[in-house]
Amino acid sequence: MLTVNRYKCCYCGACVGVCPTCALELVETWLEVSAECKECGLCAKICPVGALEVRA
Amino acid sequence: MKCDLVVVGGGPGGSMAAKTAAAAGLDVVMLEKRQEIGDPVRCAEGVSKRSLCKMVKLEPEWISSEVKGARLYAPDGKSIVMSEDKSGGEVGYVLERKVFDRGLAMLAAQAGARIMVKTRALSLLKKDGSICGVSAMRIGEPLQIEAPLVIGADGVESKVGRWAGIDTTLKLDDIESCAQFLVQDASIDDDYTEFFLGNSIAPSGYAWSFPKGEKLANIGLGMQGSRSKPGEAVRLLRQFMKSRFPNGRVVEMVVGGDPCSGPIDSAIADGVMLVGDAAHQTDPLTGGGILNAMQAGAIAGEVAAKAISEGDVSRKGLQEYETRWRADIGKTIARSFQLKEFFVKLTDKDINQLIGSLAKEDISKMDLGAMLRILFRLNPKLLWSLKSLII
């Protein structure tokens, strides 16, 4: 499962731009993850602050 | 609700598109999902003075400071200075984007565009397979806007293209992961933008200091996405601050992604045009995207007015936008992409050699092209594969 650490997220949208399945949506300061996520981890890799993590 | 054109996104690209189309007589609605246009900033705010002045009448409060030139540091600490004030022209401004972006939106409003903030586009409306508007959420309430034409100016996180069948998903090689602090520090050079190269500073990228006056500067770095790992950009920036600006006081934090893919295959679809970061129109070498977004926005606004008046918003009717942006900003973007692809592979030793080779040259009055030619003359072996681009 992809987890968002909302205390870390700086709502920049970089993760949204790289997600191959359009699973992420930034609603102002709130990052939503949809069921389309296939846990590829690309978004976690790009996140400048490390707010995303794919957990088993 | 009905109109001629919906612009999705109220950044520099969207505002210029809305302003231009509204001034040409279209009924324009611009949607911005944030409640405050321009905030939070995701930018180092540097632009060329000359190019900006060509596009809009400047308001003094848009500008934080004017710089005299740029200083480039090699990994070994040696530096060179480019474009001193004596050379005229290519000096730069460091903007105050919170004020600048809002100012551009005001220009769009003055030209007649309706602007809706806290209004997020959710999808494109389609009828018989053709696009006929945008479905949105406005302050928590659903809103449908019928329009034959949509401009996607929705930035790095763009979805308008993907909804219209243009795949704008950024590969990790094609995006820079960036972090930046607004820093107060006595050692900041108020007169020069500074660039710090080196794979241990910013892998396949660079760190920067863009002064905003009175010892305040945007100090940040961008690294290639494929070399990033979770939290790496912020970690590297902290490390850079410690070594270069140990006494700096951080008063703001910015992070973001900057496209560097080079020109995309297509920025149009039936009923849709993409501008700015949404169309990956940032300069892949420098990461600068403000002026390109504005220029593309202005072209798209003109083409929108023409297409609507001629009643043809199909791909064919919008082809003029594609042709014009490619002939204009597209050429530089393509060239910068090839240069970037070369420079990201350089080792620190190579970069030291290149910058070191310029030590005895007077490059203070040169632009990038002239400097590359000198570099080529001095380092033919290292730069041989760039021959066709430089000469």
Ligand SMILES: Cc1cc2nc3c(=O)[nH]c(=O)nc-3n(C[C@H](O)[C@H](O)[C@H](O)COP(=O)(O)OP(=O)(O)OC[C@H]3O[C@@H](n4cnc5c(N)ncnc54)[C@H](O)[C@@H]3O)c2cc1C
């Ligand atoms: C760290 C960093 C430093 C940079 N430094 C520089 C620099 O020094 N100089 C330079 O020229 N460029 C710089 N850039 C690039 C520059 O910021 C962008 O190229 C520029 O902002 C692009 O403008 P735009 O109008 O295309 O998109 P943006 O300015 O990103 O605007 C897009 C807007 O669309 C809105 N939006 C998105 N989705 C929706 C939706 N579904 N509905 C409604 N609204 C939506 C967003 O909220 C946003 O306001 C930098 C980028 C980064 C990340």
Ligand code: SF4
């Ligand atoms: S990349 Fe990271 S900081 Fe930016 S919006 Fe995504 S989770 Fe938040």
Ligand code: SF4
């Ligand atoms: S893990 Fe992959 S699929 Fe899931 S949100 Fe992140 S980038 Fe998208």
